[in-house]
Amino acid sequence: MINDRGLLKWGAFKIPEHENLLSQTVSEMKKEPQYDLTEWELEDLQLEISNAADQGKLITLTIRRENDFKDLTGTIKRINGDANCLILDTLTGSKQIPFSALFKACLEE
Structure with missing residues (x-):
């Protein structure tokens, strides 16, 4: 017996409009909400960046x-x-x- 989990049986009922709507729904579900940094997070970000710039150290920046x-x-x-x-x-x-694209900064050791 073929164990297809019903894909063969119900695959014929999908029309292109359904697939477009399903792909739009999945992409909307994967989106993360816009997150604004708090004042403390911005201060930490500024401190990490200024330390890396002054000391010439390697830094990893997360860009949004x-x-x-x-x-x-x-x-x-x-x-x-x-x-x-x-x-x-x-x-x-x-x-x-x-600066508006910066999300996180981490000094590399």
């Missing part, structure tokens, strides 16, 4: 873009207060990161 998080590791080349960004020198090159 919409509902996607990305980790970047490198040294802080320059902090540009006028443009509200910092320049991170990574293995693949320099990246300009706006």
Whole structure:
């Protein structure tokens, strides 16, 4: 006996509209809510970044873009207060990161 868990039996009843709605529902469920940092978290973030910039240490920054998080590791080349960004020198090159995209900073030992 084939153990298909009913996929063969009910697969014929799906139409493209159902699959589109199911994929939209799954993508909405995977989205994380927008999280604003508290004042204490912002102070910790600022302290970690300024320590890494002063000492030239390696730092891992977590960047938030919409509902996607990305980790970047490198040294802080320059902090540009006028443009509200910092320049991170990574293995693949320099990246300009706006302050508003920063989520978390962790000094590497």
